[in-house]
Amino acid sequence: MEEQWVEQVVYQRPKSLSKVPTHYCPGCTHGLIHKLIGEVIDELGIRERTIAVAPVGCSVLLYNYFELDGAEAAHGRAPAMATGLKRVQPDKIVFTYQGDGDLASIGMAEIVWAATRGENITVFFINNAIYGMTGGQMAPTSLPGQVTRSSPMGRDVEMTGMPIRMAEMLAELPGASYVVRRSVHDIRTIKESKKAIRTAFRVQMAGAGFSLVEFLSSCPTNWGLTPYQSLDWIKQNMVPYYPLGDYKVADIVKDLK
Amino acid sequence: MEEQWVEQVVYQRPKSLSKVPTHYCPGCTHGLIHKLIGEVIDELGIRERTIAVAPVGCSVLLYNYFELDGAEAAHGRAPAMATGLKRVQPDKIVFTYQGDGDLASIGMAEIVWAATRGENITVFFINNAIYGMTGGQMAPTSLPGQVTRSSPMGRDVEMTGMPIRMAEMLAELPGASYVVRRSVHDIRTIKESKKAIRTAFRVQMAGAGFSLVEFLSSCPTNWGLTPYQSLDWIKQNMVPYYPLGDYKVADIVKDLK
Amino acid sequence: MQEEMIFSGFGGQGALFAGMVLAYAGMDSGKNVTWIPSYGPEMRGGTAHTTVIISDEEIGSPIVQRPSAALVLNNPSMEKYEPLVKEGGVLVYNSSLISITPRRTDIRYVPVPASDVANELGNVKMANMVALGALVTATGVLSLEAVIQALRDHLPESKHEMLEPNVQALRRGAELAEPVVA
Amino acid sequence: MQEEMIFSGFGGQGALFAGMVLAYAGMDSGKNVTWIPSYGPEMRGGTAHTTVIISDEEIGSPIVQRPSAALVLNNPSMEKYEPLVKEGGVLVYNSSLISITPRRTDIRYVPVPASDVANELGNVKMANMVALGALVTATGVLSLEAVIQALRDHLPESKHEMLEPNVQALRRGAELAEPVVA
Amino acid sequence: MAKGRIVIDEEMCKGCELCTTVCPYHLISMADHYNAKGYKPAMLVDPENRCTGCTLCAMICPDAVITVFREVKVKSTTSRMAVAA
Amino acid sequence: MAKGRIVIDEEMCKGCELCTTVCPYHLISMADHYNAKGYKPAMLVDPENRCTGCTLCAMICPDAVITVFREVKVKSTTSRMAVAA
Amino acid sequence: MAPVDPLQGKELLKGNVAIAEAAIRAGLQAYFGYPITPQTELLEHMSLRMPQLGRTFLQAESEVAAINMVYGAACAGVRVMTSSSGPGISLMQEGLSYIACSEVPVVIVDIMRGGPGLGNIQPTQADYNQLTKSAGHGDFHSIVLAPSSVQEAIDFTVLAFDLAEKYRTIVFVAGDGMIGQMMEPARLPPMQKVRTTRPDWALTGAKGREKNIITSLYLGGEVLESVNQRLQAKINRIRAEEVRYEEMLTDDADILVVAFGTTGRIAKTAIREARRQGVRVGLLRPITLFPFPFAPLDELSKRVKAILVVEMSAGQMVEDVRLGVWGRVPVHFYGRTGGVVPLPGEILDQILALAGRLDEPPSGELREFVGMSVSVS
Amino acid sequence: MAPVDPLQGKELLKGNVAIAEAAIRAGLQAYFGYPITPQTELLEHMSLRMPQLGRTFLQAESEVAAINMVYGAACAGVRVMTSSSGPGISLMQEGLSYIACSEVPVVIVDIMRGGPGLGNIQPTQADYNQLTKSAGHGDFHSIVLAPSSVQEAIDFTVLAFDLAEKYRTIVFVAGDGMIGQMMEPARLPPMQKVRTTRPDWALTGAKGREKNIITSLYLGGEVLESVNQRLQAKINRIRAEEVRYEEMLTDDADILVVAFGTTGRIAKTAIREARRQGVRVGLLRPITLFPFPFAPLDELSKRVKAILVVEMSAGQMVEDVRLGVWGRVPVHFYGRTGGVVPLPGEILDQILALAGRLDEPPSGELREFVGMSVSVS
């Protein structure tokens, strides 16, 4: 045997991602997170038994972008729909993908209850501090003073309360097995995000209960920033209020590793 | 001036309670908690500016039992209704009174959001580990193994998750100023409950944000116990899972004292 | 033949159960039957009642306003249903607890010291069966034996030690009603 | 008279704004006008368009399928609306960016190097006003002066430093269209 | 020891027996008769006047049907029935 | 240093420029022309073959339109284009 | 009291329990629901039996969650149902609209109670419009089956699953507090095997096939219009093929009573009595509230002299009756609301009163409301 | 672009913004809502203006919360409103039913979009049944006002508050994506003073008076029936007194077009063109969808030879039209769904086709569905 230089593909579009352009704005990290999810599904070899539940929000058409069976839930109700899908076919891998309006505002009861029951599903929570799809209104996670189309003078926390930290809150619930917050504003955080996605899926594959990864994500369009500035905005403004980290790693999850 | 023995009334039905019999079962502590609330309203002198919001649950007719303006909310939506009532008349004292099904199950989103916004209302949360009004189904707070009409083999926490601890969860939210758990299973806990009710109202009177008192309460009828056994059941079974205590006393509340 | 009966008493007195025994007996005798409870919060701590209809024809309304017979176990039930019994109808009442004196002349009253008799038989809770025995006899809606058989057939296993005492209670009630019928 | 116009371009090209200026001018001239954007997620990152109708009569549908005039600022808009313009209608297009060669013979084409002209005038973003000037002249729907006056009257205070350059852009566009009209 | 007494609103009492469990002197027992609602009401049985007016029974009564009186020493020129706050 | 190259799917690129911000050698720049969607696509400008195939650009690309190739030494008898896992 | 043998012969069954057990025997695979009177025994029966059989039972956190869990399970292609009453059905409207557009089969039981609002828990039929006309935003109709006895409650529940799957639609079993709470002798169906195969549209993982998508989102107007056309075509097929009703004594009838469910059965007693008194009166009892039995009504309206509609509502089905009568005969209405169940005697009185003025021609006049008793001529 | 002077004269206004500003000028004291296309600009305008004016604006966590906040504020006796579109309106059904029974005045704006389900965000009129027949469980009807221009959107919003208070009822302003998104010149009303007094039934604290209670719970059947009778009496008063509609060119019409809102205005263009071509066609445009203008329709149905109903739905109002026509004349239907807005030319084609077969008698036959274009003879 002799040594040879061979050109290999070292990075390519994951197979679980459909070969279609998304409708996301340029630089929107919804696409980036999709890609990471697609990579993990490929790597875990679970594409043929995974079912995606799309939210109402910018990622409403998510089912078009994955080579997976997929359903479109009503606004905020993805965890309930996923519960229905999973309970009748526990051998399948069911995940929801939800925005901050979807999960933390209208869907508050459903997410708290899925976590409380320890529903054996995986939730990807995309926190972009804004209602992207409807054109930039205040989200539950919009930062204090943040100007949005429904807080034109800046978010007034006297009137609306402080932005809600979902990972922290959900981690409190006994049914939650794995709850972490990640970001995608640079290469390091992207890599960590991918690892968390993998762990979350593995929790579900092991039947170990409710797993959720919150991502700090960008919305260049409604933040009025370039894609790059947006990543910086995440780092400068969001990370301090929404610290990255592991909020709940149940023993059963630790044992997985 | 000479000293004289005079007979004084040292305990009587509070004026804020209407002079009508309630429909509560004998020994049900819903009545006891009503009485304590009535006493505090009398003592604070706020009867003429207080508005009660009744839930759907055994206490659905609460407005008949208080000499207060009162509204009947849809099941679980009392915090939203109270928000509407309070925002347009901040000078009034608005409280909700909600069962565990009402507040922790169907009304989860509304209570979390009222707390998150720091809505300046007071919530009395009656945790009796059962759906009283509909005849004894499993509540979010029913204990593991508890036999109810919808968990006839005992609550299976594998399927339904562990009972939810609302005071602990809501205390996490930045908007919550005063969140405590009390009981009414003996004289000592009754006295402490009354103090908590007073503090909760004073928080609201000071405009200091969201206040909530959770009460461990009895349901002799659906527990299948006598009223006295029921108080004991609270002590023996509920208190260990739902520890009494102060879960959130914001600085602004401490300053009140 | 269509007999429309109301059974009424305090929560624990077993009026609903008495009605159900009769309904089973009716069904087993090949009749049309309906049984419908009053339900809802207003019954809490108050009186519970049920309507039982036994008929040769298809039954339209399982609810009646004016029963052809009533079995009442306590004062409030007496107050409520005495005026409603149809002309010529039967009113069986628990004279152990009911102090009200009959006020109508166009119905048949069957006073039965049901609680006392049940007490004698060993358990005051069987007052409902004593009264049911009387009702069956007074109305003739079904034979007493049919009712006893229904009890035998449908009482759950777990309660079978209660069977014979209850049968006895039914028979005693029937006896007590005989003078009235005769 | 009823002129039904579509304005279309990429998100940032100001097609919607150009339509709005025209709508204001129409209103100030005492005409009936409607302005309605395409809205919704499909517009994201893609083309944005608006329909403006200026009419002497009451306007029924503010939406039209076949406009009498179109102002298109980029290739995709050209692709989409060229076939839809009514016979005899006008199509003003930004020849700086649009490479497609006209394919129809039954409409009037008004090519305007709007982006280049705007660039010359100091800001490429004014391409929409250049094109609007051309459209007004080519269709005669309103006088150019009415449009300029509308801009003066309705441009928010905060943007008044943009006023004169925009007026200039309108005039340049109008000039460029004149040969076509003549 | 202060002297006291209680008055139970018989018709409003639901016979839950909770008051009987807290009286330090076991002065409350249940009547044999039913009230109009069908409950056997609680009653004060205090032949020796041992009731101190401690209010415990009233405090636990879910239906707020117990009124408690207590004799207190007041400095006053006129004797009267005072109503406590 | 390993040798690499990238292929950008021009028609799928949205011109967000994020890839340009992470390349250690600043090898990516934006084209002057528009693609059919109206975006100016990114392109590899690597006349000196400095691309190492480090995959950073691909990793950050939200639209997954970059494919990265790298020359690696393999022990093999036949030379071929291998596809990594 | 437990039946001697729960699997055989006629048993004395409570409506709510009968429906639950019938669904289970029809191969129900999952139940999601939230307690509400007067349907709670249905959920309670499920909570006991479903886990025993190794099937899915879950008390949802709310009716909103319940309907969306049902939606999810239905997407997996299993037999699934929920049950509720007025307030809960209202909360399900958004989910129902999604389900209708997505065309997954679900069965919903509505045990109607007094309204509006919290109202009370007595029987009514006042959700008729909500169930038949607009169980949610947008254009759709569900099949609505209205039992009038415990036996029918059983039979229609079984039928509901078959129809739901045949048409990939929502089927309501529309009872009321009386149907739910009453015990009557009835025969349960034999236990069906639970189906193990899944329809090819179901979300079971895209293994060895193209991915399946279930959605109600169609961005382009034309696309969504074509979806609507498909839905309407299906609804029209249902209109043509699934009408069910009962006629009684209509052959020679001068007066036609139209009533469904509980009022239908009560009307029968009144009609028999009226016949005894020599009045020629018959009954049309719609079994499918949607599709409404327009065809038999059309025929009957050519023969009878007057129509009396009886409902436990302020008058909802009466509009469908008027639609189906084309102004040919006067349509009268008698309704009770708030949970009051009309007695046979009341209906008899209405029939007798009507029999006295049969010669009045249809005037084509507008509705005239006299309390709850409405005469539409 | 800001208007020169926002307070005076005609301005170019977007429907959503115009409604919001009109409500504010009508003395709106509180707004609670949740974003949804195509009504979001309404909420956004409120978020800017209400705090400026020291009034209450709150973005609720959901439409369920929004309607219950509205319910609460209405109990306090203030002018309050919310706005949404199909999915959100569906989520409000339970709250609406409570509000209807409790008889507190509220104004709800529904800017309708394509359905069912998530559908899309283009204009439709397919919530007609939901708004007019059953916005929730139980018996009730809300007043429904349907503007066809930005000016009407303004005027009807102001009217809505007056009617809501006059009858202590729900009033819907029912627009669609076109009304909401379109800009048109319109005149805003002058700013009204916010009322400082509160009605005597309001929950303001029981100071110096008996306590007030607002509820929808009435346990006894008879009690709830009497509440229902009161509600129905009110609804009948509304039916008698609040009918609003527009007639155009109906004097000599052979063909009557019935259409509301957006389709109403589009139909006008078609009718004018048809007149030019010599067809005698007129328009009845219901302004109140509830109460439906039965009386004028009754009159017209005696004179015209055929009726054409045009809707952006699969046919909902057409049932009311058929009810009001008593089978006298054939009723034809033309509908577009899924967000497709019919163009004047399409309606013209329908009119012209109809003009060619005016001699057909009403057959009294059942509906016959041909795609979305339905002929009911």
Ligand SMILES: Cc1ncc(C[n+]2csc(CCOP(=O)(O)OP(=O)(O)O)c2C)c(N)n1
């Ligand atoms: C019941 C209902 N309410 C409101 C909407 C409108 N709506 C669509 S997406 C959305 C919010 C999206 O925000 P988020 O969940 O943060 O997702 P993002 O677009 O930011 O990714 C809203 C309010 C809806 N479709 N349905």
Ligand SMILES: Cc1ncc(C[n+]2csc(CCOP(=O)(O)OP(=O)(O)O)c2C)c(N)n1
């Ligand atoms: C939307 C809706 N769902 C369900 C019900 C039925 N319901 C009435 S009270 C109740 C639960 C009551 O339990 P809880 O809140 O714990 O109060 P409790 O009676 O125990 O005091 C339910 C489910 C309802 N009225 N409305």
Ligand code: SF4
């Ligand atoms: S609007 Fe924001 S969240 Fe939505 S696709 Fe665009 S950038 Fe992404």
Ligand code: SF4
């Ligand atoms: S059912 Fe339970 S909670 Fe309700 S009144 Fe009776 S004891 Fe109290």
Ligand code: SF4
């Ligand atoms: S006041 Fe005290 S001493 Fe007197 S009866 Fe009550 S508990 Fe007993």
Ligand code: SF4
């Ligand atoms: S505690 Fe009150 S209600 Fe209970 S028995 Fe004593 S007095 Fe009666």
Ligand code: SF4
């Ligand atoms: S692979 Fe690395 S070196 Fe090559 S272009 Fe991408 S970022 Fe630059």
Ligand code: SF4
């Ligand atoms: S990151 Fe991707 S989409 Fe963005 S410019 Fe680079 S290649 Fe294009």
Ligand SMILES: [Mg+2]
């Ligand atoms: Mg978001």
Ligand SMILES: [Mg+2]
């Ligand atoms: Mg409870």
